[in-house]
Amino acid sequence: MANDHVIVHGERGCKGKSQTLAPGVYDTSALDDDDFISSVTIPKGWTVTLYEDSKFSGRSKSLTKTGDVGDDFDNITSSLTVSSPDKEAIVKTGDGHKDGNGGVITIEQNDVDIDAKSLLRLKDRFPPKYEQIMVLSFTMTIDQPGI
Numbered sequence: 001m002a003n004d005h006v007i008v009h010g011e012r013g014c015k016g017k018s019q020t021l022a023p024g025v026y027d028t029s030a031l032d033d034d035d036f037i038s039s040v041t042i043p044k045g046w047t048v049t050l051y052e053d054s055k056f057s058g059r060s061k062s063l064t065k066t067g068d069v070g071d072d073f074d075n076i077t078s079s080l081t082v083s084s085p086d087k088e089a090i091v092k093t094g095d096g097h098k099d100g101n102g103g104v105i106t107i108e109q110n111d112v113d114i115d116a117k118s119l120l121r122l123k124d125r126f127p128p129k130y131e132q133i134m135v136l137s138f139t140m141t142i143d144q145p146g147i
Contacts, residue, residue: 005021006043012039023083025082026081046082050062052073054079
């Protein structure tokens with residue numbers, strides 16, 4: 001098994017039609033077929049998060065081991081994320097456009113092995129209120145359909 005990608009399969013037991021995926025986010029248009037995933041091949045330390053609906057919405061399920069996706073997600077996945085030990089895929093979605101065709105914002109932490117630098121400070125003495133500031137190195141990609 002290769003350690004630089006995930007493979008999604010159209011049949012249980014990691015068989016049938018397949019698609020190879022690097023770390024990142026995959027909506028319906030990026031997958032070979034909608035609702036075809038029955039099993040996955042996942043390298044050690046990687047995570048695949050399946051979403052029932054497009055635009056990373058609906059029910060979700062995270063997988064960390066090679067095998068079948070389970071009866072609850074068999075042939076219903078319309079979008080997914082792939083995270084590796086050194087690149088975590090985080091998805092935020094929104095429909096801020098008047099036409100309802102909001103874009104997708106993908107945030108990937110560049111180096112997950114590095115602990116975030118953080119600062120906790122007292123903002124108000126009474127009642128006590130604290131503020132936590134975290135500094136992370138990340139990459140953000142914004143995709144807007146129809147532009």
